[in-house]
Amino acid sequence: MKYKRLFNTSFAALAASVALAGFHAEVAAKTVQVTINAVEKDVVYNNQGDSYHAWTFGGDVPGPVVRVTEGDTIEFTLVNEEGNKNSHSIDFHAARVDVTNEFDSIKPGETKEFTFTADNPGVFFYHCGSDPMIQHIARGMYGVIIVDPKDKDALPKADREYVLIQAEHYDNPDDKNAMMKNQWVSTVFNGGVFKYDPVHDPEATRWLQAKPGERVRIYFVNAGPNEYSTLHPIAGIWENVYASGNPKNVQYALQSYTIGPGDAATLDLISPVPGANAIVDHAMNHALTGAIAVIMFSDDADPEAGKGDNILIR
């Protein structure tokens, strides 16, 4: 699902205005309507085409990328589709609301609307919070909301952007005891085992691309439900790292950055040379069960890769 289709901006254009203080170009706040359906369906989780009975936002794991600008008002609608068997809910880490109200569960056939403002720029997790939350997350009910800074100069300009969401995958999606005991069998990026890694899985047909010298921005979420991620670009160094994606939380030239379950970060990567880096969770039992994403740096990089709707490779 293309996230653009979810949006219906109240104001036709993003009116850019110049703030008098500081002379930084700022994007005017707008109201954005976002609707996401909870869908229970079979979803493929590896390059061999195997599937499991997932619970999803929008029919995919992860759910749609929601992208707004700092200051925007989000008028959100959650639809729990009639054919579903379970209650669902949504918890946006970018929102400051009442957990017992906005984030409450709805039954199949019900719809819930609530409004929040994106007060802080950054990259934030969203997930289902219905009981048992560990199972709703482990089965695939997670995604990312990117809140771009209203100050367009707050971050260095990125040439390409990619979303990577890490999660643990369980053999039996009905076995919540195995989830409580942390008995996962593989680790996925964007819902797939070695999804972007033709080195460890010859059947992988996708990877990330950029040109040498380009600034590649990774919006990273650790959906968990339980494991930490020590994110490292093999043969590279993170140029800038922003905790929760906030431009004020910058660190430089990190080899690895640890992101706990339920947390997120923005990480910039620049390769001065052609060739490959491999973005991994450096915890080896995570990497070697699927948490590896190859990024190829080449002058022939697809000009469309990592831009617009292509920041989350399905």
Ligand SMILES: [Cu+2]
């Ligand atoms: Cu759910």
